[in-house]
Amino acid sequence: MNGRCVITVGDLGEFGVVARIAGRLPQGGTVLLGPGDDAALVSAPDGRVVVTTDLLIEGRHFRRDWSSGYDIGRKAAAQNLSDVVAMGADPTGIVVGLGLPADATTDWLDDLTDGFRDECDLVGASVVGGDITRCDLVVIGVTALGDLGGRAPVTRSGACPGDVVAVAGRLGYAAAGLALLAAGRTEPAELVDAHRRPQPPYACGPEAAALGATSMLDVSDGLFQDLGHVAKAGKTGIVLDPEAFTVPASMEEAARLLGADPLEWILSGGDDHALAATFPDGVRLSPAWTVVGRVVDGKGVQVKGRSLEHGGWDHFRA
């Protein structure tokens, strides 16, 4: 007993928890009806709605001893918002299904809620609704919606031989951070923080769509593996130039500390939610994009001069 009163979600009960969460969630201009009814109502001016969902399980996608509630909320929202922008759309809202142990504290829940709120705020979206239930471990299901604003969706197919392959956002940071945490380290902080809270390049998704990207995806399972989907869907090959990737100083340091190859993190690491896209040759890209390869006749993804140890992440086999 330390004199501080700790309130748990079990103390509040379901309706108390829902009221507490809803009270922390401002509703933006896209929301016509927010939390509190059977369903929410979100504007879809395009007449079509982009929808994507992800399920995050404690111990598999995050650990409460490695990440704060706030970080987990930011990350869970980010990975779904990133899928929306990867179609070329602007996110409008998310709904969250939450499984919580009865002993989760209201402080932790507030942090989690604020994380969802702040990540959505980066893109002008709102948390418009959700569901909460008891579960022995923390389970978070996020579904994000988006609006294309009249643009065509940018799918995984459509890459053509001759296109350039470009990436926006970070690659390998989160994978390096996870390797550091697993080795009991918390430095370099830039990498560990990148695992806890990705920084997807949100604006680059709609930008790429407007620039005529022929294909695009969110890099969630590793660039090498994810570009494999682009190659397969486009019935083309892709050749990556390993010289095109910049290894930041923090990653060089982490690689030295752990005896690892930084290019392996960059090419195989997920969780940074970079965007990878193909563009017709000659398109003038903003500085947010780095050209890292080319679409070619052929099959699969090659990295000039390298053979990768493993390609990426499989949730049932890894």
Added chain:
Amino acid sequence: MNGRCVITVGDLGEFGVVARIAGRLPQGGTVLLGPGDDAALVSAPDGRVVVTTDLLIEGRHFRRDWSSGYDIGRKAAAQNLSDVVAMGADPTGIVVGLGLPADATTDWLDDLTDGFRDECDLVGASVVGGDITRCDLVVIGVTALGDLGGRAPVTRSGACPGDVVAVAGRLGYAAAGLALLAAGRTEPAELVDAHRRPQPPYACGPEAAALGATSMLDVSDGLFQDLGHVAKAGKTGIVLDPEAFTVPASMEEAARLLGADPLEWILSGGDDHALAATFPDGVRLSPAWTVVGRVVDGKGVQVKGRSLEHGGWDHFRA
């Protein structure tokens, strides 16, 4: 070893599981882009989209020894589609986040998938996307979308003194079924099946909106408790007439077997996903609706001549 080859999701791997599921899911007319990309694209002709989500946890919302995979899929879809129609909207699509133990069999997964598909098919919706991950217990997050077709959403607020209170669909069946299963019984089958697979009165939601319902909700936590939300939101009272509820013969039998009060199931049982709505007095309702009470000046929900033992379901306290 019985000579039959059992394939698990662990054998298939994540991408094999996704391909297997997607292959069983036809895409209807509302779907502009189905599973297989970062996100799906669904038509939203109204320019607004209804969205709702629910999280179902094994052992809490279903048991694999009490319900088949098919039943669980039907139920998980039903409870979300029901929330959509409770706003007066027509469901268009669902996305499903699935946590599965590695030893779940592909047969079970096929059944689950078919359950989602068949329930969606009842309302012209499709399973448009999802996410799959490993989890020690089965976790199902469903998000459903819907289109209002130009109608105003029917919320929980709006009930006025003088309105009639009407219900469509079953009440108490699933609660009686659950009580039977918990007592080790599997008969009467009508009630046990009702727990396994609800039969929401889907068509009644948009119908009620078109008839000018002043408020509506999906009965998921028990009629008494859920009408409490309507009374609170409308700043009114509600009086229910216990004589208005028909107790089916199977429920009389179950009540006799278990020494229970059938009206308690009817008024406090969730999971049938009936619709409860208020209508201006004099509205001509279809036979799917039964008038069971009236909106009055005052506060809270009263049942003429009764005091209820408990009001409904709280996911953290029950």
